[in-house]
Amino acid sequence: MAYNGGPMTEAMYYVLLALMNPSHGYQLMQSITEVSKGRLQMGPGTLYGVLTRMQKDELIELAENDGRRKVYAITKEGEEALKIEYNRLLSLVQDGIILKEGDENE
Template sequence: MSYTGGPMTEAMYYVLLTLMYPNHGYQLMQEISEISGGRVKMGPGTLYGLLNRIEEEGLIAKESDDGRRKTYRITLYGKEQLYKEYERLHKMISDGKIIGEWRSGNDK
């Protein structure tokens, strides 16, 4: 199974973002919370289900598995897809500048 593209879930985006550097489950949960300023908190069930799925899709790979702790890394394909999502989100923010203009009173 491979990733079909399209908008990523918030959980998927943050997992891939934190896997720009190899990492393991518990540390991933901590980093996701830190990177998002505490806005996103991911439990083990959600995280491990997502890790399994995106590994099957070729977005991440196991770097090591000592039986107790599995360390994952993002693949080149995963980085490409993460960057596409980053560009999509950036474009949405740019497109939404009209709301900022309205809020600042430039457009009544």
């Protein structure tokens, strides 16, 4: 089952961002906290739920599994989905510029 598009959860977005460099679970949790500047701290339960779902959607793949540690990597489909989501978020921010203009008129 491939990813059907549509808005991503914040967790999905940051997992894909973090997986631009393949990494394992613990490393991923640290990367997500770092990339989100501390705004998002993902616990193992949430992370592994998201990883499982994203593997099914073919956004990520298992790059390595030595039995002790699984290393995940983003797929081409995942990169494409991430770019689409990035552009969607940019549009949201640009559309919200009206709020700043409203502040300036007060």
